[in-house]
Every structure is written in structure tokens, then in C-alpha cells.
Amino acid sequence: MTLTTRAPKFLLLRPEDDVAVAVQPLAAGETIEIDHREIRLLADIPAGHKFSLTALAPGAPVRKYGQVIGYATAAISPGEHVHTHNLTAGEQRQEYEFGTEVRPIEPPAAPRTFLGYARPDGRVGTRNYLAIVSTVNCSASVSRYIADRFRGDALRAYPNVDGVIAITHKLGCGMTTNGEDIRLLQRVLAGYARHPNVAGYLLCGLGCEVNQAITLIERHGLVALEFERQRPPVITIQEEGGVTKAVEAGVRAVERLLPAANACRRTPHPASDLILGLECGGSDGYSGITANPALGWAADELVRHGGTAVLSETPETYGAEHLLVRRAISREVGEKLIALMRWWERYTAIHGAVIDNNPAPGNKAGGLTTIYEKSLGAVAKGGTMPLVEVYRYAEPIDRRGFVFMDTPGYDPVSVTGLVAGGCNIVCFTTGRGSVFGCKPVPSIKIASNPMLYDRMPDDMDINAGAILLGASLEDVGRAIFEKILAVASGEKTKSEIHGIGDEEFNPWLIGACL
Numbered sequence: 001m002t003l004t005t006r007a008p009k010f011l012l013l014r015p016e017d018d019v020a021v022a023v024q025p026l027a028a029g030e031t032i033e034i035d036h037r038e039i040r041l042l043a044d045i046p047a048g049h050k051f052s053l054t055a056l057a058p059g060a061p062v063r064k065y066g067q068v069i070g071y072a073t074a075a076i077s078p079g080e081h082v083h084t085h086n087l088t089a090g091e092q093r094q095e096y097e098f099g100t101e102v103r104p105i106e107p108p109a110a111p112r113t114f115l116g117y118a119r120p121d122g123r124v125g126t127r128n129y130l131a132i133v134s135t136v137n138c139s140a141s142v143s144r145y146i147a148d149r150f151r152g153d154a155l156r157a158y159p160n161v162d163g164v165i166a167i168t169h170k171l172g173c174g175m176t177t178n179g180e181d182i183r184l185l186q187r188v189l190a191g192y193a194r195h196p197n198v199a200g201y202l203l204c205g206l207g208c209e210v211n212q213a214i215t216l217i218e219r220h221g222l223v224a225l226e227f228e229r230q231r232p233p234v235i236t237i238q239e240e241g242g243v244t245k246a247v248e249a250g251v252r253a254v255e256r257l258l259p260a261a262n263a264c265r266r267t268p269h270p271a272s273d274l275i276l277g278l279e280c281g282g283s284d285g286y287s288g289i290t291a292n293p294a295l296g297w298a299a300d301e302l303v304r305h306g307g308t309a310v311l312s313e314t315p316e317t318y319g320a321e322h323l324l325v326r327r328a329i330s331r332e333v334g335e336k337l338i339a340l341m342r343w344w345e346r347y348t349a350i351h352g353a354v355i356d357n358n359p360a361p362g363n364k365a366g367g368l369t370t371i372y373e374k375s376l377g378a379v380a381k382g383g384t385m386p387l388v389e390v391y392r393y394a395e396p397i398d399r400r401g402f403v404f405m406d407t408p409g410y411d412p413v414s415v416t417g418l419v420a421g422g423c424n425i426v427c428f429t430t431g432r433g434s435v436f437g438c439k440p441v442p443s444i445k446i447a448s449n450p451m452l453y454d455r456m457p458d459d460m461d462i463n464a465g466a467i468l469l470g471a472s473l474e475d476v477g478r479a480i481f482e483k484i485l486a487v488a489s490g491e492k493t494k495s496e497i498h499g500i501g502d503e504e505f506n507p508w509l510i511g512a513c514l
Contacts, residue, residue: 007468008023010022010023014065015035017066018054018062018064021367022048028042049367050082055075055078059071069370088356089356096322099326099327099329099334100326111271115268116267116273116488126441128261129197130261131165131167132201135172137168138205139209140170142237143168143250165502167189184394186215187220187395189211190219191421192505195440195441196424199260199264203217203235206236233253271485272400274307275421276310276426277418278310279312279428280316282363282432283363283368283430284366286366286449286468287368290448290449290467292377293381293477294480296382296477299385301478303385308397308401311402317337317375317378320375320378333388337404359371365432385402388400393407395421407508416507425444430452433455436500437504444462444493445493449468453465458498459495459498461493461494
């Protein structure tokens with residue numbers, strides 16, 4: 001599909017911008033009228049890409065969204081294509097203002113509810129899974145073999161159970177015994193084990209690994225969810241006598257959990273019990289114009305109802321963090337965010353990289369050039385509400401409102417942290433076409449452009465590209481908010497219909513492999 005004549009040929013996002021964005025492919029030699037000026041295009045401009053509105057000298061800042069997205073590496077003439085060949089991120093130059101844009105939260109006219117699963121700790125689930133949590137890669141196969149025994153008809157007698165999932169990974173050994181790497185992994189595994197979308201779980205280990213199940217249990221106070229103060233079941237391959245016996249022991253343990261999980265029922269709960277993870281992947285030049293700000297509108301609406309919206313992907317906030325700092329409720333909260341940016345500068349430097357390496361080939365093909373441009377579009381997912389807290393990766397989210405979690409930009413690693421922190425629903429914007437799922441949490445896909453939505457209708461849940469065809473940002477944002485409530489109440493996302501989400505669990509490997 002191509003955009004119809006209902007869509008404009010280009011968009012000028014802010015009056016002070018140095019570039020405009022082509023909504024449709026534009027041909028060299030075509031004349032564009034902007035602000036009573038005529039600009040003759042000097043090159044073909046692909047859809048989603050930028051062209052210059054003014055003459056720019058080498059080293060001059062280039063603005064989009066009213067913000068600097070990079071610096072010209074050569075002289076740029078009006079009508080010229082602005083992209084990787086003549087634009088670079090350069091050195092970050094930020095001035096931070098703390099709390100200058102904090103505004104009061106206007107309560108909604110009427111409360112909204114969803115149908116969820118009440119858990120003993122007071123949290124509410126949007127799904128009802130059982131989980132086999134592997135402590136180490138060496139027990140990953142056994143964990144999967146156990147879960148595989150409960151596919152299809154095996155759960156027919158338990159209609160209220162969404163499935164039995166294996167939480168497997170490549171870590172758990174070759175790590176320091178008491179360093180940040182093992183603590184981070186255990187924080188993730190504990191977050192999944194006691195997640196509100198998990199009715200019960202068992203731990204599955206090899207026996208000799210660094211990440212001992214008993215240490216995980218004691219450090220995080222893990223209990224069997226259906227029996228307070230009782231330790232969860234643990235299957236150890238070496239103690240059970242090998243793979244076959246361990247699988248059978250695990251199957252028996254799951255069979256004991258199934259009746260309690262099946263007894264869970266959906267009941268009405270206020271929207272304030274939702275913790276929404278905000279993610280983007282495969283972004284393009286439309287993402288920061290359509291899908292991300294529309295999701296930001298929905299995030300604001302959830303916060304107005306007392307819920308929680310969690311922005312993440314620290315490297316994809318770099319260069320736009322000053323906008324979030326202005327919304328911080330205190331200097332302390334703002335300083336936490338700035339400290340993350342300095343940490344990421346050191347972290348990438350240690351590995352011989354720079355944060356501007358973040359935009360992927362697909363991002364660039366879709367029109368994004370620098371990390372600043374990508375970040376300015378990405379932070380739009382966070383709406384406009386006050387920033388009340390900044391969390392470490394996979395840290396339990398205990399504040400309501402708009403918050404931030406430190407995660408890498410890589411989608412599986414980022415969402416794993418969000419889910420471990422307690423997000424019970426995820427909204428995922430995409431311009432190139434991500435098909436990401438994240439069991440045990442539903443993932444709502446939001447397409448940034450109508451071409452993607454029409455090309456991948458079996459994978460996209462919302463068409464935010466309708467904004468390019470005349471729909472208002474509020475209309476699309478409201479559609480996203482209503483979809484969030486419907487999915488939280490049990491409506492399946494496209495990813496869930498496909499069964500996607502078993503392979504995307506990916507804890508952040510932050511330490512050395514020993």
C-alpha cells in the first residue's frame with residue numbers, strides 16, 4: 001500500500017525546525033511550499049526521511065521536534081536530503097532544568113476497571129500462567145521438557161490456566177558468586193516467579209551451578225504462591241537422578257499446582273492496578289510522529305486513573321533525557337536519570353562503542369539518523385505526566401504514576417526487565433514490523449504507519465498510522481487505552497494468537513563471563 005491523497009506530502013513538526021519529514025516519497029526537482037516559501041528538492045526523499053528547509057553550515061545544529069538531533073558534517077542546502085551522509089550526533093550538549101514542567105494530574109471524569117486476577121500480595125494479574133523457572137542454562141532443556149508436557153489437550157481440564165511456560169536463559173554459571181551480575185539475574189528470576197501473571201511456579205536447576213536455588217529463595221523471600229510461608233518446589237537434575245527422572249518430578253510438581261491455578265477467576269479491578277511497560281522496536285521516521293505520542297497519550301490516561309506507566313531503554317533516551325528531567329518531581333529523581341546517562345557513556349566506552357551506534361540499519365532505512373533523533377521520538381511514549389521515580393533494571397516497581405527503568409535498548413532484554421519489575425501489560429510500538437511477544441505478559445503491537453499495518457495485519461493490534469490519514473492523536477491514543485483495558489481483561493493480542501513469547505526472555509548479562 002502507498003499513502004493515499006488524504007495524507008500530506010510532508011510534515012513540519014515545529015515552526016523552528018530546520019527539516020521537514022516526507023510522509024510520501026518525494027522526487028528530486030519537485031517544488032514544496034512551506035510557510036509561503038518554495039523549496040525545490042535536490043534529491044529523492046524516501047518516505048519517513050528528512051529534507052532541509054534552510055541552508056546549514058558544517059557543524060551547525062540541526063533541529064527536529066524543536067530539539068537538536070545532530071550537527072551537519074557538510075554544508076547542507078535547502079531541499080537537500082538530510083541523513084547519515086551529512087548529519088552526525090556529535091558531542092552531547094545538554095542543560096538540565098529540574099522539575100520546571102511538572103504539572104498537576106487532572107483526575108478522570110469516571111473510574112475505569114478491568115477484569116484481572118487478584119493475588120495474595122495485593123497485586124493483580126492480567127494472565128494466569130504456571131512457570132518453570134530455570135536457575136541455569138544447564139537446566140533449560142529439562143524446564144522446556146516439563147512445560148512441553150502441558151501443551152494442547154493436556155490443559156483441557158484446566159480452562160482458566162493460560163499455559164505452562166518455561167523461563168529459560170543462557171546464564172546462571174560462570175558468574176561471580178556475589179557480584180552485581182548474579183544479583184541482577186536473581187532479581188529477574190524472582191520477579192518472574194512472583195509476577196502477578198504467574199499463579200504458581202517451580203524452580204529447576206542442575207545442582208552445581210553458581211545460581212543456587214536456595215540462595216535465590218532466601219535472598220528474595222520466595223514462597224509458593226498458593227501457600228504463604230512455604231518454599232516453592234525445587235527440581236534438581238543431579239539430585240533427581242538425571243534428565244528423565246527430573247522431568248517426571250517436574251511434571252508431578254506442575255500437576256499439583258494446576259488445581260489451585262485453575263481455581264483463579266477474573267474479578268473487576270480499578271485501572272490503577274495496571275503497570276504498563278512502554279517499549280518500541282524497529283522504529284522508523286513515523287514512530288515519533290504517530291505511534292509513540294499516541295501511546296504517550298494512553299500512558300497519560302492510565303496515570304490519570306491512578307495506574308503506572310514505565311518508560312525504559314536508557315540508550316534510546318540519551319539526548320532527550322533533559323525533557324524528562326524537567327518533569328521530575330524532585331532534583332533527586334532527576335539526578336538519578338542523569339546518572340544513568342553518565343553510566344552508559346562509561347559502559348559503552350569500556351566496550352569500545354558509542355551510544356550513537358544504537359540506531360539499527362532498519363531504523364536508518366526508515367529515516368532515523370542519530371540517537372538524539374531516535375530518543376526524541378522514543379520518549380514521546382512517556383507522555384507528559386510527572387516523573388516520580390527511576391528504577392534499576394528489574395527492580396520491583398512500587399510507585400504509581402509515570403516512572404523510568406534503566407534497561408538496554410535491545411527489546412528482549414529491555415522487556416525482560418520491565419516484566420521482572422512487575423509490568424502486567426506491555427505496549428510495543430514499531431515502524432518496521434516487530435512481532436515481539438513476552439509471556440507471561442501480553443504485548444500489544446502498535447504500527448506507526450498504515451503501510452505496515454496493511455502489510456502485517458496478523459501481527460499488528462493498533463494502526464497509529466491513521467494519524468497520517470487525518471485521525472487525531474487523541475482518537476488513536478484513546479483507542480490504545482481501550483485496547484489496554486480489553487487485553488488486560490483477557491482479549492488476546494496478535495502475538496498471543498500466534499503463540500509468540502516463549503523465546504523472548506533475555507536477562508541482561510552485565511558482568512564478565514568467567
